[in-house]
Amino acid sequence: MDSIVKGTLFNGFARVAIISIKDAVNEEIKIHDLSPLSAAALGRTMAAGVYLGANLKGKNDSYSITIKGDGCIGGVVVAGNGDYTLRGYVANPHAELPLKGNGHLDVGGGIGSGTMTVCKDLGLKEPYNGTVELVTGEIAEDFAEYLAKSEGVNSAVCLGVLVDKTGCVGAGGVIVQAMPGITEDMLFIIEDIISGFSAISSILAEKSPREIFDFYFSHLDGELLEEIPIKVQCSCNQQKIENALRSIGRKDCDEIIAERGSIEISCHFCEKKYIFNKEDIDKIWKK
Numbered sequence: 001m002d003s004i005v006k007g008t009l010f011n012g013f014a015r016v017a018i019i020s021i022k023d024a025v026n027e028e029i030k031i032h033d034l035s036p037l038s039a040a041a042l043g044r045t046m047a048a049g050v051y052l053g054a055n056l057k058g059k060n061d062s063y064s065i066t067i068k069g070d071g072c073i074g075g076v077v078v079a080g081n082g083d084y085t086l087r088g089y090v091a092n093p094h095a096e097l098p099l100k101g102n103g104h105l106d107v108g109g110g111i112g113s114g115t116m117t118v119c120k121d122l123g124l125k126e127p128y129n130g131t132v133e134l135v136t137g138e139i140a141e142d143f144a145e146y147l148a149k150s151e152g153v154n155s156a157v158c159l160g161v162l163v164d165k166t167g168c169v170g171a172g173g174v175i176v177q178a179m180p181g182i183t184e185d186m187l188f189i190i191e192d193i194i195s196g197f198s199a200i201s202s203i204l205a206e207k208s209p210r211e212i213f214d215f216y217f218s219h220l221d222g223e224l225l226e227e228i229p230i231k232v233q234c235s236c237n238q239q240k241i242e243n244a245l246r247s248i249g250r251k252d253c254d255e256i257i258a259e260r261g262s263i264e265i266s267c268h269f270c271e272k273k274y275i276f277n278k279e280d281i282d283k284i285w286k287k
């Protein structure tokens with residue numbers, strides 16, 4: 001089962017989140033026919049997304065992460081809600097590069113240089129937007145940079161996806177956030193533990209988030225607060241697609257119908273196809 005475990009360390013001077021999303025990544029591999037490299041880039045970004053979603057206040061609040069890079073993956077988009085559902089896609093689902101010297105997938109090379117933008121809709125007048133330049137393109141460092149620069153939060157971020165011939169066998173991450181008043185000694189201990197997570201995806205392949213918390217963090221005056229399930233779920237529906245058609249305009253829709261007989265729109269996230277013929281278009285503009 002995919003889930004996020006949230007806890008505190010040092011009686012509250014640090015917060016930890018442990019995210020496991022193997023099933024979600026396998027679902028995305030199936031939906032988009034992802035190569036291991038594209039799956040790793042999407043899975044790491046999804047783990048960061050789960051963390052953003054877990055910190056939203058309302059169930060209907062939403063977020064998106066958009067990564068634009070000049071590498072062969074092209075870009076990654078993940079969107080989700082405060083109810084722990086999320087979805088995502090990559091520009092190039094079949095990206096491939098040679099493995100790095102340490103045997104890891106070269107996500108940084110596949111993303112290249114560019115930007116990471118986080119958008120949050122908290123039900124206020126204006127959505128919140130924050131953009132940072134990519135640090136390494138490996139997603140974890142870039143997300144830590146976003147948290148520090150845009151949200152003013154000092155965090156250690158570890159994200160990973162392990163893919164073999166059968167699909168994704170471990171995915172997710174560990175994020176530790178320093179709280180006001182944290183001491184140098186506490187930071188040193190946290191850094192020491194995090195530095196042991198260079199193969200976090202292998203750890204996630206063997207241990208549940210609860211087991212990781214118990215094994216690595218519970219002895220640091222740790223308290224496990226809650227565990228919440230995570231689900232891949234798209235938010236597209238007939239109404240939203242009809243609204244998109246309206247924004248294209250009647251004239252353009254009629255031209256496409258005259259040329260091709262119908263209009264086909266696929267959802268980027270779940271690849272569901274919506275098909276409209278002339279009658280459907282007439283109906284939309286009669287509404």
Ligand SMILES: [Zn+2]
Nearest residue numbers: 234236267270
């Ligand atoms: Zn969809």
